[in-house]
Amino acid sequence: MSLQTVLKEIRENKIAPVYLVLGTETYLSELFKTELLRQLFQPEDEEFNVTSYDMSETTLSMALAEAETLPFFGDHRLVFVDDPYFLTSEKKAGGPEHDLKELMDYLEQPSDTAILVFLANVEKLDERKKVTKLLKKKAVVVDVSPMDEKTLRNYVQQTIQNEGYDIQPKAFDLLLYLSDFQLTKIISELQKLFLFASEDKKISVDIVEELVPKSLEHNVFDLTGEILSGNSEKALQTYQDLLLQGEETIKLTAILLSQIRLLLQIKILAQLGYQQANIAEALKIHPYRIKLGMQQSKRFELTRLEKIYDELIENDFAVKTGKMAKELLFELFILKISTQVL
Template sequence: MFEVSFSTELAKIKKKEFAPVYLVFGTEAYLIDTLRKTLMENVIGPDEIDLNFSSFDMEEVSLGTVLADAESIPFFGERRLIFMNRSVFLSTEKSKQKNDPDLADFEHYLQQPSESTVLVIYAPYEKLDQRKKINKLLKKSAVLIDVQPLKERDVQKYIRDTINNEGYNISPEAFEKLIQLTDANLSTAIGELPKLFLYAQENRKITVAAVEALVPKSLEQNIFALNESVLKKDTAHALSLYQDLLLQKEDPIKINAIMAGQFRLLIQVQMLLKKGFQQSEIGKMLKVHPYRIKLAAQQIRKFDSKTLLSAYEGLIETEYHLKTGQGDRKMQFELFVLSFANKGNSKKIFS
């Protein structure tokens, strides 16, 4: 869908082959931004923005307002460009505006759109309400541009192609590290490339050292590493990572909560895999990014369910101590690490 819909339509727009109505469906920020920029550069000239471009928040304005603009003649130009943002009336989500009186007129417009207007309807939602007449009409009359988050292999291909097209090479290890540090998120990865290009401009080679130095770890990634150390009962490393987070002014309750959430995910993924579900199915069921499911599946291979559950229960107990103010807040997690590491051959540390 990505190669057919997004790439093909983008190429047509650059050739000045415009459709009167586009439905942009999905939530991938980088693709949405790329499309917006391409439309702005090709449908209207830079000196026409004030005259022939309009952008509406459909949570705030009526369809009648959009229609009045769409049916207007362009000023000193060939076309008008109109963005309809947050078109919640197409989705299954609740809208501030109910029963828009201009809906019937808008449906009529879709059947006979103005030839001098390019109307772009943005629907940044996971699902559209297929029961609605308006969506059935859009299927027939609009060009659908799919900007749903890409699968990991498509993200990797897009990033690799972008790097190569800019005249750079990246080692396999560096590429793997880039995907890992950006959670296989297209927008995040693309956003990190300018720094890497600047760093490697002399020899045009991106190394793993460059990626590690320039691409920051998120809090969740730091805590993922902390989880790994806890599970391996590498007490020294776990406590060192924890101290680093405290030096970064992270709150102990927040650290503990994210850790507990990650362990809960590990337990859920382990249970669902045992029941025969595929990783893609699990991601949809838990509403979690596929790359996180992949990492969880890799991590749980190293540990049995008893170990995961024991760690999770320890974190829940730590959360109770943190929230009830029992003992030093910064020490509670350290006590958990020591308690878990000595599980089975030491007495309980929490009193």
């Protein structure tokens, strides 16, 4: 069941005895928990009637015993079951023993005064297990999977508008890209952007660039673009900044290799007639990253990218065999490729 449908039912006080929250989008999971708490309790009552059990540390029997306990000065007791790995194919060495038969018995006749919530922060469960099949049959399954790009864009845009802010189209794209199109990250970064732009309610590219941090992969993507565009001065500065941040040259070389490999794959598939969406599907990479890669790869012949890739392989081998200092070799590579572009 979609999160929106479940939230609507909760607001109408149609609350189920058992929920299974399934998916990896933390923000949506927290949204569900917040709405359930708001509907069931006054803030001062939560301490006595809300408990959470981590299945990697605590037995399932303890959580079920809590669910069977009458609420304290209230109508309901809310029990969260975190990390129910016994619903998946995962095995945890040294973890507590869980009595799944006890859970299956409970699901057949859940408590009238408890709401039991399983928080499965995974992409999928092991559908072969009897307990998984029964839980999905008896519980309300709440889908908190990551949104597809279109839904994500609409949701974030609506969130920004609801807060009374405007965001430039390029700033919007940059925010999504720097947040890896993950809703939880996006919402977190938006709080900073809202605060910074609270006076005029306008979010620009400059604001996003200043406030939203870049991951290592994003920085190396920028470095790749600077090298391939012939901007040796900027590329060397980016490289030195990464070293100051504690990054290792060997690690940077490995990521740069993966970036050039991606450009090669995009170039080859594009020459075979693949469109952007087809390339993204074939390579299992987000379409926006493919879009940026296509823009970069268009400037180079396939043979040129192949030579750059081969040179990186040779440099990596030279460093690992101790033939040359890694920092010097990386800087010479930047200067050489940048000069050849010019």
